[in-house]
Amino acid sequence: MAGHVLVFAAGQLPSSGVPPELLDAPAAVLGCDGGWKHAARLGLEVDAVLGDHDSIGRPPEAWRRVLLPDQHATDLSKVLTWCAEHHADAAVHVVGLDGGRLDHQMATAAALIEARSDAILHLEEGDLRRIAPGHRVMVPSQPGTVIGLHPYGDVTVQHLSGVTWPLDQANISTGTQGVHNVATSTEVWIEVSQGDLILSRSRAHLA
Secondary structure (H helix, E strand, O other), rough: OOOEEEEEEOOOOOOOOOOHHHHOOOOOOEHHHHHHHHHHOOOOOEEEEEEOOOOOOOOOOOOOOEEEOOOOOOHHHHHHHHHHHOOOOOEEEEEEEEEHHHHHHHHHHHHHHHHOOEEEEEEEOEEEEOOOOOOEEEEOOOOOEEEEEEEEEEEEEEEEEEEOOEEEEEOOOOOOOOOOEEOOOOOOEEEEEEEEEEEEEEEEEEO
């Protein structure tokens, strides 16, 4: 993988480390407030440190600092919005999201919805991504991987295939009905026609 944006948040990195493919020639490395420290420990140059800087610490003076002062959104949400504006054509991957304050943990997936972001959030147990309405999306997987659909409000799933329980023109809403589907191939295809949906892909647990 190359040409992507790699964002380090200020939480814990996965115990297995940053996925190696994410360290392969990123186009930009960003620190979400104090997340720059993870990048520094890995010997990476940070292109910008972004956030409200309330827990920024002391990054190297040569590194660019971008103040995002809006207190109505988390630093993660603001950084995802900034990436959509400044790196619109690049895939965005975020690490350093585990642990930390409970309210921040609970808001992690919601940041994708709030920022209307196509970023992939990498967690200890897997990853999260927003499925934007109007496009059929292929999610790489492997047979047995647990796939979860997490609607925020009312969502219409136009198509879901490559899983044990496929869907066509299914209406789902906030709740648990989308939990624990299972990939049956290396490609899971999904299309949402309306609504806000997060798809989870379990890295550690197979059915």
